[in-house]
Amino acid sequence: MAPNPAHTALWPAPYASGAVDATVHVPGSKSVTNRALVLAALASEPGWLRRPLRSRDTLLMAAALRAMGVGIEETVSSASSPALLSSQPSLSSPSSASFTSHAPGTRASGEAWRVIPAGLHGPAAVDVGNAGTVMRFLPPVATLADGPIRFDGDPRSYERPLHGVIDALRALGARIDDDGRGALPLTVHGGGALDGGPVEIDASSSSQFVSALLLSGPRFNQGVEVRHVGSALPSAPHIRMTVDMLRAVGVAVDTPESGGEPDVWRVTPGALLGRDLTVEPDLSNAQPFLAAALVTGGKVVIPDWPEHTTQPGDRLREIFTEMGGSCELSEYGLAFSGSGAVHGIDVDLSEVGELTPGVAAVAALADSPSTLRGVAHLRLHETDRLAALTKEINELGGDVTETADGLRIQPRRLHGGVFHTYDDHRMATAGAIIGLAVEGVQIENVATTAKTLPDFPELWTGMLGA
Known part of the structure; x- marks a missing residue:
């Protein structure tokens, strides 16, 4: 070729x-956009994502969620009619605004995505590209789907660490086929639910391992308790971002910063609210x-x-x-x-x-x-x-x-x-x-x-x- x-x-x-x-x-934050997409997909009601980033990583996330049954519609202004989300990045540079949370139904001008949750299902194929957020955040989501979800990506994605998420999900009861690699490509055999509960994880190679489990944790039957047992945890602000966004959609989270144990995060099971979020630059x-x-x-x-x-x-x-x-x-x-x-x-x-x-x-x-x-x-x-x-x-x-x-x-x-x-x-x-x-x-x-x-x-x- x-x-x-x-x-x-x-x-x-x-x-x-x-x-x-x-x-x-x-343009808008990739980290906020992809976390917001996951949370909106797992919510109990539709939500809005205002001024999202349109880039390869975020469009891969949206396409993956759509493949599992989530509806994502796109509007270009508050008065526009929704249109199906494109699979290609926009060539325009969207304007930006601070990350804020609004009551459902509040409308703002500018580009927006309406996310309509649905029963997650397979069979489905997910292309992660080389996006760490997609390859790590979505396998936990796939355990909640009914049917197999196949994950693949760019050649470099095969070399990036994913073992922390795979091992943790298996410990929580998930069935995952990865031929023993601890990396992509892999298939998650979703059973429609996951018991959840306490799990130990070494996230010293990526804080995304922790965020991945926290984002889906409210939908696990017992929630999730993630205990980091490795060396120093990198990129801690990204975990704080995950926690703040979970709380914005009504999830109870206990963290080291809120008086919990060091390197332990607890997410209580429950419904996620459909919210109206605006993405900061x-x-x-x-x-x-x-x-x-x-x-x-x-x-x-x-x-x-x-x-x-x-x-x-x-x-x-x-x-x-x-x-x-x-x-x-x-x-x-x-x-x-x-x-x-x-x-x-x-x-x-x-x-x-x-x-x-x-x-x-x-x-x-x-x-x-x-x-x-x-x-x-x-x-x-x-x-x-x-x-x-x-x-x-x-x-x-x-x-x-x-x-x-x-x-x-x-x-x-x-x-x-x-x-x-x-x-x-x-x-x-x-x-x-x-x-x-x-x-x-x-x-x-x-x-x-x-x-x-x-x-x-x-x-x-x-x-x-x-």
């Missing part, structure tokens, strides 16, 4: 000849645009940046300020400005690992060394991000060294060249950040950004006034 031209094409990363000054409307996807202000000594405004959020991307305000910028949060959004200088940083990114590629790109352009720690789990993401960042930055003349749990970056004068992405959207945006300050950088397969940030090249060039 001939390679996909989009995967081999080289995109000349735009070079910034001066300070950036732009307002960028960042994806703050992690705002990273390259904020980095542009920092690298060029300019200013970027991100409208609708929430005052309070569980998104890991909110940590960018602290990280990039320490690296030389300043920010102001108002009712309109976040205004971030660069000072004209970029400083190195010594930072623990264990809770916000997805920010590592962008931070590494900025660090490679800094005036002093950086150490990025606590992110050994990134070796198991869309690609081995630590190895990929080391190789690609060094091939542009950088000096990056892998450590046991992160990267050590010594700034060097960089030069142009090809920056490979390994089908990883965050590698592509990291390369674009470097390209702002280094002429001649070419990004291989920039189209991979469609995984979570549709139209990134257009947003990027628009920011630069092209």
Whole structure:
């Protein structure tokens, strides 16, 4: 089979000849969108999802739920008639709003998906692509279906850890065929229900293992008690996001933060309410645009940046300020400005690992060394991000060294060249950040950004006034 031209094409990363000054409307959060889709699909009544992200990962989630019997209709405004959800991403960039919960029936303008729960059933086939949320959140949902659900995906998805979810579901009584791999492809033989109850799980390779069980837990006969027994848990903010969203649809959750045992989460069985949710902008996807202000000594405004959020991307305000910028949060959004200088940083990114590629790109352009720690789990993401960042930055003349749990970056004068992405959207945006300050950088397969940030090249060039 001939390679996909989009995967081999080289995109000349735009070079910034001066300070950036732009307002960028960042599309909705993938993490919120996919969690909201699962919760709405398991609810006892229809619900609305306003301003969702339309990207490869979210459309794969929607298509999978539809394959299991869930109805998902799409509207483009409060006055529009619903239409069946497309299987392809939109080429427009939806506007954004803070994540809020409204009473059922409350309508808001803008794009919306109406989710109509139904009896889950097989046989069905689910394509997870390379989406961690799809491959991990949906096997627990499939145990509630009547019939077999087959899960498959991109070749890289076979290498990503899934054993935590598989082992936990088996301990809770599910029947899963995976030929002993502990990974994709696999078939969940749904029995229409699952007893649930207490289960131990090692989620040290992905916090999504915990979120996966919590999201479906209210529908298990006994709810679920998830006890993490491994080493340090990465990306804890994503678990807090899951808990907050469960509570927003009426689920009782006991957590370590609410006085429960450390590393134990308990979900009480019960009905999930159909709600009307509006998705806040994806703050992690705002990273390259904020980095542009920092690298060029300019200013970027991100409208609708929430005052309070569980998104890991909110940590960018602290990280990039320490690296030389300043920010102001108002009712309109976040205004971030660069000072004209970029400083190195010594930072623990264990809770916000997805920010590592962008931070590494900025660090490679800094005036002093950086150490990025606590992110050994990134070796198991869309690609081995630590190895990929080391190789690609060094091939542009950088000096990056892998450590046991992160990267050590010594700034060097960089030069142009090809920056490979390994089908990883965050590698592509990291390369674009470097390209702002280094002429001649070419990004291989920039189209991979469609995984979570549709139209990134257009947003990027628009920011630069092209």
